[in-house]
Amino acid sequence: MTPARFCLALLATTLLFAQPSFAEPARDAILGQLAAEAKQANPAFAGFSAERGQQFWQAVHTGGRAETPSCTSCHTKDPTAEGRSRAGKAIAPMAVSRTPERFTDAAKVAKWFERNCNTVLGRACSAVEKGDIITYLSAQ
């Protein structure tokens, strides 16, 4: 192996393993699963969008409970802030920068999307909507 080739191999290895510090395999797996579902539902699916996620997060929805028309009803407009359940219990910030274990437990993610989409929208959320939200909150 020539020194030049050695350097090239070293660089490739470094790039392969050096991930950004906020990356989290469990969260990536959840997003990967959602992406696969989205692709299956719509072959033209081209990836999740933090911007769409933010719009969905802040939107006032209809179809769900009147007391909770939006994600922000409990989680507040600022994802880095603490939220509050209707019963008065504090909810840790949804932003991954503030609560790093967010979206790392697939069962928990599934449970809360099922409950909260039903409460806020009166229906289940699509894979795209879930992926967009996770993408948005992971960047916060």
Next chain:
Amino acid sequence: MIAGYVVAGLLLFRAVWAFFGAPYSRVASFAFPPRQVIAHFASLLRRRPAHYTGHNPSGAAMILAVFAVLCLLVLTGFLVQGGVEKQGPLAAFTTYAFGMTVRGIHKLVALLLLGMIAGHLAGVAAGSLLFKERLVGAMIDGRKPGAHPASSAAPGRPLAGFGLFALLGVILATALLLLSRLPPLGMPAIPADRAMLTECGSCHRPFHPSLLPRAAWARLMADLGDHFGEDASLAPAVRDEIARYLELYAAESWDSKAAHRFSVLAAGDPTRITATPAWQRIHRGVDPALFRSHAVGSRSNCAACHADADGGRFDPQAIALPEGTQP
């Protein structure tokens, strides 16, 4: 309640003093033979009562009556405290139902005592004004005109009296304290259920299982899809575990105040503890703004004000409004 313990102490002292106090404090000076009592009341009617240096027979009767009524007040107080609040020396032996019955008697006895206080003051006033007895002054300085040293009676033995009072006081206080430490009747120690604490606790402070009857818990756990306006669905296995736990330790298994009172459900809203008639009555005087305040947040946040809510006790002494919410 503290007043009750003070009264108990005073009664004990007075009982000891009836044997060790000065001659006119002793039981012999106010136990009159019936003939003398009749003669006394006859003389009262003629408005020429005979003079007594100590208590006259009507005064003596009042002493005995007040003593008996105060004893009854203390005893019924212990029964109410033990049965209803599950506190104090009789908590291990008194049911809630019995405590609630006795509570009515306790209130009546208190009213009776008030009436007797009025009668007592009237008697002193009558003796002082109508019959020109020096009663109030004598209570303060111990002197009464016409008093002659009761030569036949032995002098009081205050040291022995105080000694016996201290001894009996220590024995009685220790006994009361030890009795108070016994586990209260119908307040079993129960294990914690991790699934219940985690799942219920993710949205609200978990409620103690004693706060609803079995049927209400079953009904509530059967409809988690619409849980007071929220979808709180759980995986069937988790739901079943929590339901089993709640029903096993439901109100029927307890003899506490909260378990009994919240078992009477609201007809139109039979799973909401805060809708029960008892909850509504108890919190009638609470400012609605307090429940909305940041520190409380909602009516369902019992522990915001009741420090012992998680154990289902709800002692009156454990209530403290969160800081910054006091009016």
